[in-house]
Amino acid sequence: MNNVPTLDDFGHDPLWISIIKAVAIFVFLMLGVLMGVWTERKLISRMQHRYGPNRAGKFGLLQSVADGLKMGLKEDIMPRTVDKVIYFLAPVIIAVPAFLAFSVVPFGPMVWMFGHKTPLQLTDLPVAVLLVLATASIGVYGVVLAGWGSRSPYAVLGGLRSAAQVVSYEIAMGLSFVAVFLQAGTLSTSEIVAKQASGGTWDILGLSIPAPSWYVVSLIPSFLIYAITMLGETNRVPFDLPEGEGELVGGFHTEYSSSLKFAMFMLAEYVNVFTVSAMAITLFFGGWRAPWPLSLWDGANSGWWPMLWFFLKLVIAFGFFVWVRASLPRVRYDQLMAFGWKVLIPVNLAWILLAATFKALRMPEADRAIILSIGAVVIIGAFAIWLRFDTVNQRRREAKAAAIEEEFEQLREEPAAGGFPVPPLDAPHYHGVVPAARLNSDAAKEVTSGSN
Amino acid sequence: MTTHYLVLSALLFAIGGVGVLVRRNAIVVFMCVELMLNACNLAFVTFARQNGNLDGQLIAFFVMIVAAAEVVIGLAIIVTIFRTRRSASVDDVSLLKY
Amino acid sequence: MELYVPIVVLAVLAAGFAVFSVSIAPFTGPKRWNRAKLDAYECGIEPTPQPVGGGRFPLKYMITAMLFIVFDIEIIFLYPWAVAFDRLGVFGLVEMVLFIVTVLVAYAYVWRRRGLDWD
Amino acid sequence: MNGTIQAPSIEYALLAPVLVVFGAAIVGVLVEAFAPRYLRSAIHLPLTLLSLAGAFALAVWQAVKGVPTKPAAMGAVAVDGPALFIWGTILILAFVSVLLIKDEEHFVGSAAAVPGSAEEEQSLVERAAHTEVYPLVLFAVGGMLLFPAANDLLVAFVALEVMSLPLYLLCGLARRRRLLSQEAAVKYFLLGAFSSAFFLYGTALLYGFAGSVDLAKINQALGAVGGQDTLLYIGAAMLGVGLLFKIGAAPFQAWKPDVYQGAPTPITALMASGTLVAAFGALLRVFWVGLGGLDWDWRPVLYGVAILTMVVGAILAITQTDIKRMLAYSSIAHGGFLLIGVIATGQTQAENTSALSGLLFYLVAYGFTTVGAFAIVTMVRDPGGEAWHLSRWAGLGKRSPLLAGTFAFFLLAFAGIPLTSGFFGKYAIFQAAVANGAMPLVIIGVVASAIAAFFYVRVIVLMFFSDPAADGPSVVLPSRGTAAVVGIAALATVVLGVYPQPVLDLAHTAAQSLFVR
């Protein structure tokens, strides 16, 4: 297995090999975006019983190229009110980090390249996954700055919404990685892939069952959460709120109406999709390792072959994005945030503790009593809190329903106060009516602090 | 090699310090304080490398968490006063003087 | 340190491309002046004047940002713990349970104070 | 990287007082989250008081059981004699302050409401209350406990922040004079964060110098490491700035009057007593344990700082017209006196012990008196809140002789008149300083006390010898808590002033072993 790279194998490349690899990644991503756009449009059309692009080139294959050229040749509008520097920089800031995340994605094992033995991966770090998260965070700056620099209401709101959404889902995403690190014991992408080579065995009833090696099996809750957050993180349907046409026009890029600046946003979005897919593959699907039937062939995991497996996995992951986009409607913003904060995060934390407890139980010298009691306390506590929340929420819902019901009753009786069936135009809106009881409750009034 | 990082850290710290003293916008002052904390982090990490132990990196974690707590509380306070005063200038905060 | 050099290479490449594309955009396209075109887009109505510096926005976003910081910090501590879990053993587990429970207490507080609700 | 990690061991029993306080704070947050609004205060108050009392009992139990001679928690926290004494002091003072804090009328109903706005009126009508005050106070107290016990600079920094952050918030919660209160919070926050950045950078430099943030190791490195003196000196200086800021020593005293004035008075009481005690504990530990070998270098600087602090505190206090500001400047001056004790280190253990025990005694004495004084400030009211302007206090001696008499007594204790606790506090410090040859400092201290006496006496003159204004402030009937606070403080001031021996013995025993290293 000496062709499986470890951290020690990185950092020895001469500069020119690094440049070759970097250019290769760059070209791969550019082409990937071109093809990705086409694939998505084509795929989604077929799912919706349409043809999709079919004019430019065979099967419309050149459609993306044509679009790109069109964008380059359109007028570059710089609205009068924008903050020029930020407006100019935002597309750059959003595009560059998108590419960077790919530098730690492992494409394959060690290969010979122009007489050098080198891993098929631009570089690896002890904290590689953090780099991915970091670049994603920097991308948020681009979004916020684009909205901010545009200085138009839609753009600002879109930018902020997008930022809020991305950071919210980034937490859930970051938490979903924890279980993986718990298993792998490292943050280095190449080592995580290496750890997924074999899953060890589970001893159940005296039988040695070979455990599945991909973390997607053993850490399925993590993967599910990750799968959801990667949609949120990339602002894809069903979480594409920042550019919800219905409410915010184009969101943060409303003022980037055409031209190559808009192309940068487009590019960044697709590259981000590729990045999160690649991370999903690396962390949960064994990276470049061949899937089970293929892995029986010894050569499958050596030489240049793994790049193929990786590419196929990427295509499938991208297909998943398209599939989701074709199938699901957009969620409401409050639902989106509530889902991220109130479901994904607590579930994630609970899962981490559970996973850690299991892992601790399997440690030879561990004191099981302590671990189990901790587990019990945590579970009981969580259950108690959940129950309390449940009853409180229930009560709240009922109270709200009752209040609405009462309001309706009242309005039905006094149509003049803004009620049903049709309020007269000159009647004050019923929110403006102050109940008499409230008006007279000033008995307990005291000097407010505004007076001193 | 590490000297450069130390110089950088000192510079950042100085910029932050001067910023606190000369800037008038509470948010900017506050950001300058955060800059100072980050300068500290840089120094810690550099020294960790220089001393060959990991303590400094560890401390950087704690500093981050503290800085985060400071951000949360600081922003809360500044936003409150901003809502009251419609201004975030430290100069406007002038009821208290001796 | 060489581990980071390739990243710089890729960054230079990407930045070069991005800056190049954004910079040439004004020269490749036509220029046809139209006042309405240069206004901020607001679905056709007269654009709302925006103050310099972006103006105001709902406080809600600030709260989200604060919450993000809190949890991001939690993640900072979870990662090293996860990586070193084998070596920390039960002690690590106990401490992390305490830590997470503490954060969850704050989380419950925020939840109950409707810090997580959007309207 | 892949070396084995020794799983650390933590002496939970030793840290129990701190853990109890933090645990109660966390439970307090849960109460906030889950208890219905009308029950919250009713749960918080016993919870807070019981946890403080319990922590105190634990601290006492530990002291009785025998003071450990090794730092706990892998050298991070030192639970030694002085630390236990300081813990006890802080816990009692916090307990007393909580009795003041329990009068929720001092706190704003809704901090987020803009002063004078409809929301604020609404919150008044609803009788909204920020019961979060209790957990915040507990967190602050927990930080105060940890700060003087921190045996490495990182723990000290974290404790410093844990102590300060809740206080920043609490400062902004005054019900009356909201603008002032918010300003105080902003100022305290910005300056506090600024100073903690200094503390941190100092820590970083010392870490660079010694390769460790452990105080004992830093002290060892003082002699061993050569060639990096610049790091050492700048680091020690910056560390000093951070610490001196917290105790409000000149020239870093600017925040104190503003903050004391703006903060809700019960919180001011907590800060003036607890924070000062904690900060001095930490200052002592850092300078004696961590930089003990460097004393020839820092002592002259502290000399200057102490002089400046005493003089500035005493002189600027004269110009004050706000009672809380005046007390704040008085606190600055007292900080200066306490600094004399820090400087008064000698060559022998006995001399150090006497300086330390004097300081500990002073902290106890001053803490009680100052809490009592602020408690009285809360009771003198104008229609718009507390009667803050000194002129409003005119003739109070006639209107309410008992209250004015007690306040005058506290002021005399501040001034250090014999038969009050303040006198023996000062005496203990001065004696230690004289024994260590810091005679000039003592003389300046005496002059400063004389100047300080002037403004205390001025208030007494105002209260007793001036005629009351027609529309003078009213003295509210104190709640049971406030009355208890005043009673306890007065009692402590008398008892410590007439028969200080038991507390002196205690302080002496605590100081006997000095700080563990």
Added chain:
Amino acid sequence: MPWLSTLMGVSVLGALGVTLVRNDKLAKQFTLVVSLIVLALTVAMAVQFSPNGDKFQFAETHDWIPAFGVHYGVAVDGIALVLILLSVILVPIVVLASWHDAEAGKRSVRTYFSLLLVLEAMMIGVFAATDVFLFYVFFEAMLIPMYFMIGSYGGAQRSYAAVKFLLYSLFGGLLMLVAVIALYSIAGKGTFMFSDLVGTIQDVTTQKWLFLGFFIAFAIKAPLWPFHTWLPDAAAQAPAGAAVLLVGVLDKVGTYGMLRFCLELFPDAAKFFTPLVIALSVIGIVYGAIVAIGQTDMKRLIAYTSVSHFGFIALGVFAMTTSAGSGATLYMVNHGFSTGALFLIVGFLVYRRGSHFIADYGGVQKVAPILAGTFLVAGLSSLSLPGLSTFVSEFMVLTGTYQRYVVPAVIATVGVILAAIYILWMYQRTMNGPTAESVKSLPDLNAREKWVVAPLVALLLVFGFYPKPLLDVINPAVKDTLSSVSVTDPKPAVPVAQEGQ
């Protein structure tokens, strides 16, 4: 029987009792009774005092604060005994004299009398303390009741005067505190007991510094020129009763302290500084007298005469002869009586007319002969007319000084002449001459006031002719003191006991 503690205890309990009495009149009577009980007890104690016995008698010593080496140690020698007697005699008189004083303002009457009794306890304590620290504590704590008495019940400028009084004394006290601490540290005995500390400081330079610390405090207290400026204000603004105690007793603590502490603890320094102190005293004698002549306010005038008299006392203390020392001690007692009488009588006058300016009076003799008569007696005692007790003491001081320092003694004699001018001139302006319109209807002394003045006049006369009982008590103590300073009289002491006869 722990006499001294009992005395203080009775006073303090009395003070507490007064605050509990609801009725003002009852409170006054109660105070009077308490002060008389204290007086009786003191007399009972004094009778048991054996002049030639131990130096300190009725000693009680208990640990108070072992950590600081502080004891609760009280005892009396002859000097302290006569001063305590002076205090306890003056207190009932003052109580009686101030019967209506406290009612002028709308201040609490009970508080006034309560403070008076507290002050009495402190005065006994300060003279009886044999522990330096305890002495200091009483020395400082004594200020507080006096401060409130001046500030709350005094004249128009009372708060200014009270603050000035307090700050001066406090400042001096703090200097003394430094010296006390230094004394403790340098002596290294771990105790504050006076008897243990005597003779421990050998180094002369150290002695000088410590001497200065103590001396300045005492000089302020005494008050010695140039530290006297607070006295005229305080004495003029204080109510008559408080002024009596202030000038009559409190200020004696200063001279008492010089005699007891400055001389015995720092003999070498005392000798070194003697020329300086004598110079200050002489200046004070002349200066006080001259300024007194120029006063238009009677109370201030008396205050300045006191400055002059304290010059005499200090002169006597530092002349370091038995005769001068005993004279000075005797002077302290006599001055208490004579100045006390003056203040009280002026107080009665002021109470009647409502003004303390000399110009507002004239010819009072005709409308109020008893008042004028007692005023004359008191005045004459102030100028040391032979036959009155002050003469004995002044004469002893002057002769004692003359034995050692001729020139100062001669200059000081000028003070005697000046004293005649200011007293007689004041008497002439107020009592003689045509009766002023405003004083025509002044009533003479009533019974109560007569009871106030009578004992004082009697004491002045008795001790004027027969000071022996006092001197018998004082002489051994002074000798003992001087022997511990290790000075001997230049020539065989004049048989002082017969001096005044």
